[in-house]
Amino acid sequence: MTRTVKIFDTTLRDGTQGEGVSLSVEDKLKIAQKLDALGVTYIEGGWPGSNNKDIEFFVRVKELELQHAKVTAFGSTRRKDSQAAQDPNLNRILEVGVSVATIFGKSWDFHVHTAIQTTLEENLAMIYDSVHYLKQNGLEVIYDAEHFFDGYKNNPDYALATIRKAEEAGADWVVLCDTNGGTLPHEITEIVSVVRQNLKAPIGIHAHNDCELGVANSLAAVMAGATQVQGTINGYGERCGNANLVSIIPNLQLKLKYEVISEEQIATLTSVARYVSEIANMHMPVNQPYVGAAAFAHKGGIHVSAILRNSSTYEHLKPELVGNKQRVLVSELAGQSNLVFKAQEMGLEFDTSNQQTKQLIEQIKEMEHQGYQFEGADATLELLIRNAYGQLEEIFTLESFKIMVAKNLNQPVISEAIVKIKVHGETCYNAAEGNGPVNALDNALRKSLMAYYPGIQNVHLSDYKVRVLDEKDATAGKVRVLIESSDFQNNWSTVGVSENIIEASWQALADSIRYALLNQTRSDNKPEEQKERLGLVNH
Known part of the structure; x- marks a missing residue:
């Protein structure tokens, strides 16, 4: 019998609660399309009761015609001492027109008394009424039992009573949440096993990573009987983040042999992880398992x-x-x-x-x-090797560049670069402004090359690092510049070294553009005359 696990992605909701993560509506729509193509079952789009941006997302996501994923809206159980039918948050979920609702309620008696300040009996009523109201309105309901593991360890009878109440009200899923991220894998195994014996509804796991056990706890829960895993791409989320789906999916499918997504979909995992990091403007750790640049x-x-x-x-x-x-x-x-x-x-x-x-x-x-370092600059190394073996001709050569930086009182700094290069025997002379001298250089170089290689517009600088190599020489010391570039399909790094930070930056920038054009030639499979125009010579 095939063992199947459903993936619930909350990058667009829980992931945005991570420090430094901010997604526009356009960003969320782009990521939703990637998640759908990856094959996740649920995409949690946001909390429509909390902000207008999430409401706009739910309106516009209907235009995407997703193929695999169901979009779910997030919210809480009704307010204490009120009626579910009059609760604004629950009604906002109905108004945005989703087919799936994910609502959370309290499982920990400590939270019932301290956070929402009501009785244990009223909390049970809040859970039942909320789930029942959404089910009456035709929605699939996923109930997130917040702080379940802490609640179980403090008062197991009451924690179990809360999820039984959700099941009694018709919840399609009961998801056990390690909200504080402090539970250990052996505890997850024991508690999920007990829940499995006390509940007929299918179980999910929602783990946080505060002890760096989010992935391990998710796997432990599945092996104990959970059939839904909630998490985020790259582990984004509040505090130390959520369980990282990018590690969970291959661990489940390739190691434990669960059916999660197709072979074709899992083969896109690296590109999806890197795409989301680009859109979120978050640097992706090189040593991230499975998908990091250093993983293999x-x-x-x-x-x-x-x-x-x-x-x-x-x-x-x-x-x-x-x-x-x-x-x-x-x-x-x-x-x-x-x-x-x-x-x-x-x-x-x-x-x-x-x-x-x-x-x-x-x-x-x-x-x-x-001072060069090639272990983090594969693209520069490849250009060196190809050049040594006569497989690379100069696509462009620098004749000169000038940079002007001006600062007037109470005015922003203005950077302008003038670049003179030779491309296939023709001299190109262009000027451009930028946010800084390196950005201005980049813009001027691209302006000169655009007429010859329009594909260069898809290449962008995604990271820029400077390290002083001779610290004793202070501002006169030699520096190493590492530039990471991307075209949304590939990532590559180049390096430059000089006593002058601008010259080091130019070296890395020029190598980045050369490598981009080399990449385009290989991927486009252009005819020989076009390859020669791009500067490649076959020997």
Whole structure:
């Protein structure tokens, strides 16, 4: 018998409660489409009773014609000492026209007395009335038992009574919430097992990550009988975040063999995680399991030598299953195996005994001595290797650039860059303003290249880091600039080093644009004459 788990995504509601996360209506609509394509069962769009932005989302999401997911609206049980039919929050859920409602109620007697300041009996009535009212109006109802695990540990009889009341009222799902994120996996297993014996309604789990156990607790709950998992993409959420669906989905499907989404959908997991991080403007940790840039990255020479023979020596699964890829980092710790792997990845014959290869290795070592770091700048490294093997011609060459920064009293700083480059023998001279000198340089360079390569408009700088290498020299010290770029399909990093921060930035920026054009050539499968125009030469 196939074991199935339904995924309930609350990135658009609970995820936005995370520090630094703010999504516009347009952002939420874009993410909803990605979540639907990923194959989640429920998308929690927001709390229509709390703000107008969420109301607008529920109106506009109907235009998307989602294929897989049901959109659910969030709210609380009715207010104490009132009637469900007159409760504004419950009625707002009905007004936005969703087919599924998710409402939460109190499971912890401490919260009943302290937070909502009512009796235990009235709280049970609030749960029953609210679920029953929504069911009477034809909605599927998911009941979130807030603070359930803390409530159970404090007063198990009352905690169980609250979810029985929700079931009695007709709740389609009863979701057990570890709202404070302080429960341990063995406790989750024990408590969910007890609930499974006392409840006929299907059970869900909603875990928070305050002990860094959100994923582990979600898996424990499923193995004890839960069949719905709530969480967010990349673990966004209040305090330490929610359970991370990007780790939960592959753990359930690829490790525990539950049926969650299709093979084709799980292969998009990395791109979805990175897309959401871009839209949310949140930096994605490189070491995030399954989907991070370093999740399948190898640095030690012994490791690389082994994975060249068989990748399972140092990888727990094939990265392609989740849409990621294997990476080999080149650094002072790496051996020749690392460069061999990188070259093979590019389809090059890499003979470590020939003079060309030895010169490249010496060049890389010398650049590292100067302060370059290639383990975080794969794109710059690929350009170096291709250039050494005669597979890359200059798409453009710099003739000069000038930058002007002006500041007047009580006025913002103005940055302007003038860039003069040569593209296929033609001189291009353009000026552009920007938020800062690097942004101005970027804009001027793009302006010059746009006529030749219109696809460059899809490339954007997603991260910019500066590190001072010689701290003792203070502002005169050498700096390393690392630029991360994206075109919503791929991410790549480039590096530049100089005593001058603008020159280091130019090096990284120019490499980023060169690599973007190289990528476009490969992905577009252009004819040979177009490839030559992009600066690629086949030998």
